[in-house]
Amino acid sequence: MATAASDFDVDPGPFTAEDRAGEAEPLPDLPDPGPVPVPQAATTYMPRSAWTSTARGGAQLTGTKLVGLACHWPGSTTDAYGVESAATVAGRLRAWRQFHVEDRGWSDIGYNFAIDQAGRVWDLRGSARVGAHCASPSNPDANHEFVGVLCIVGDREQPTSAMAVALWDFRRDVFLRRWPGRGDIRGHREVPGAQTACPGNPVIELTNNPQEQDMTPEQAAQLAQVVRDTAYIREQNISIARAVIKLASGSDDITAAELKAVQDAAAGRDR
Numbered sequence: 647m648a649t650a651a652s653d654f655d656v657d658p659g660p661f662t663a664e665d666r667a668g669e670a671e672p673l674p675d676l677p678d679p680g681p682v683p684v685p686q687a688a689t690t691y692m693p694r695s696a697w698t699s700t701a702r703g704g705a706q707l708t709g710t711k712l713v714g715l716a717c718h719w720p721g722s723t724t725d726a727y728g729v730e731s732a733a734t735v736a737g738r739l740r741a742w743r744q745f746h747v748e749d750r751g752w753s754d755i756g757y758n759f760a761i762d763q764a765g766r767v768w769d770l771r772g773s774a775r776v777g778a779h780c781a782s783p784s785n786p787d788a789n790h791e792f793v794g795v796l797c798i799v800g801d802r803e804q805p806t807s808a809m810a811v812a813l814w815d816f817r818r819d820v821f822l823r824r825w826p827g828r829g830d831i832r833g834h835r836e837v838p839g840a841q842t843a844c845p846g847n848p849v850i851e852l853t854n855n856p857q858e859q860d861m862t863p864e865q866a867a868q869l870a871q872v873v874r875d876t877a878y879i880r881e882q883n884i885s886i887a888r889a890v891i892k893l894a895s896g897s898d899d900i901t902a903a904e905l906k907a908v909q910d911a912a913a914g915r916d917r
Contacts, residue, residue, distance in 0.1 A: 689815040694769045697736035698743065703754025704775035707790070714830025715817060716780050716792035716837050717853055718757065719799050719845040726800035729763045729808075735798065739768060752778050759816065760796040765808030767816045770796070773824045785839030792830075792837060793821065797849050804848050814857040886911050 694702070720742070730738075743755035750756075756778040760768040771777050771794075779794030781787070795813070799805055805813075817831060831853045834844040889904035 688765070689812045689819075690764075690766045691816075691820070692732065692766050692768045694772070696732065697739045697768060700743070700754070702771055702775055703747075703752065704771050704777060707774050707776050707793075709825055709828070711787055711790040712793070712825055712828045713791045714793070714828045714832070715795050715821060716788075716832060716834050717813075717845050717849050718779060718794060718796050718834050719801075719849055720796065721801070721844055724800045726803040727763060727798055728803075729806065732764075732766065735760075735762045735764075735766065735768070738798070739770070746778070750778075754778075757794040757796040759793070760798060761809055761812050761816065762798045763803075763806045763809050765806070765812040767812050767820070773821060780834050780837045780840060782837075782839040782841070785837065788837050788839060792832075793825075797845055797852070799846070799849060801846065805852050810852055810855075811857050813852060882907070 739755065739760060746752045746756050747754065754775075755770050758771045758773060758775065758777045758779075760770055762768070773793060776789050777792075777794040778789060780792055781789045785791075795816075797805060797809060797813070799809070817829075822829060833846075833850040833853055834840055835842050836850070885904065886907050889900055889907055892900040892904065
């Protein structure tokens with residue numbers, strides 16, 4: 647069996663539509679260009695090879711209908727998973743994939759990514775394949791509209807702060823870089839046509855409470871520079887205004903620096 651790439655990747659190749667139920671017949675493995683650099687952050691990104699050696703399944707995701715992310719829970723009647731080791735989570739992912747492939751007849755695990763309570767983001771189908779996670783008879787295109795994220799929480803469990811940070815880090819640093827402008831994030835039950843309790847109230851609350859702004863580190867640095875520049879310009883304008891008032895009032899205590907600031911401002915205005 648082909649070995650899956652270690653990545654949060656972009657798969658090339660032609661688009662092959664999935665059937666109306668949301669899951670096509672298994673496709674031949676697509677050429678894989680290799681990993682796209684993942685940003686350095688506190689969140690840990692686990693490649694597909696960390697849990698399986700199988701090839702990715704699912705049709706190519708073109709993004710023409712893509713809206714954003716749909717979050718799920720396992721819904722396995724497990725009250726709580728807790729913070730588990732990477733090996734334990736990898737075993738769970740293999741079991742879920744086996745169920746999806748052997749019992750449901752899908753080409754791969756249904757979700758595109760998973761996030762565990764330790765704050766690890768797991769690459770499943772990836773960002774360039776159509777998942778099998780939220781299509782319904784009344785909305786058969788939902789899998790093309792949303793990339794599926796499995797939040798590994800129990801039925802009576804709150805997401806950890808690590809999971810919360812990982813979700814929003816992933817959305818900003820991986821998903822929006824791959825699919826800019828598709829910033830919607832919601833729970834499965836909020837997808838049009840869905841009739842389910844998934845992903846539970848705690849995960850719904852998580853999707854409604856961003857941990858930080860949707861800015862890359864580069865954008866944050868640019869914003870900080872703009873703020874500094876704006877503060878400097880404001881201070882300069884205040885100094886010039888004070889000097890102008892002194893001149894207008896005939897004050898004789900205007901300094902040479904203040905006079906030069908007024909002259910420079912006037913010269914700049916006339917250019």
